[in-house]
Amino acid sequence: MEFVFVSGNPALDLAATVGSRRDEPIDLLAAPADLERWVAECAGLPDRVSADLVTFEAALSLREAVYRLALDRVLDRPFDPGSLGIVNAAAAGPVPAISLGGAGVVHVSGDLRAALSQVARGAIAVLADPGACFKECGRAGCTRIYLDRSRGARRAWCGMDECGNRVKAAAYRARKRAPVRP
């Protein structure tokens, strides 16, 4: 399956690498190589990192901590202290180096630890922002948490392609199946 970056924050996109969390969770990060690919595809992170098992486990624990804290924001309840500890520890490390190239392209370099630190800092920035609107996707079974930055915060789905169109297509099929009343 492909990685999807529609949450509005890399940490939330990382948390969403587990889909369908309440039913039968689908984990897109099954092995360190999956994490390497995720980092490469995520904007603002190094293009190439290598993941050993220890750092892979650290990434998964950061992912679950971010999910828990984001869910705390969705449900408007106090942050889970254990998850705060994990995110704060990850954020304390060095971050990737950036440089601007002649063509105006930013080059990001660093190892996986640095990439995770960057993700954790991004998580802290948004979790600490009282104006950030955390929402869970309206498609039953998606469970992705995203930032709603739309005017009036009326966005209902994590992404139109990912979920919005699927919900609309299902509703259309249901209407077509419904018996026509005289």
Ligand SMILES: [Zn+2]
């Ligand atoms: Zn969704």
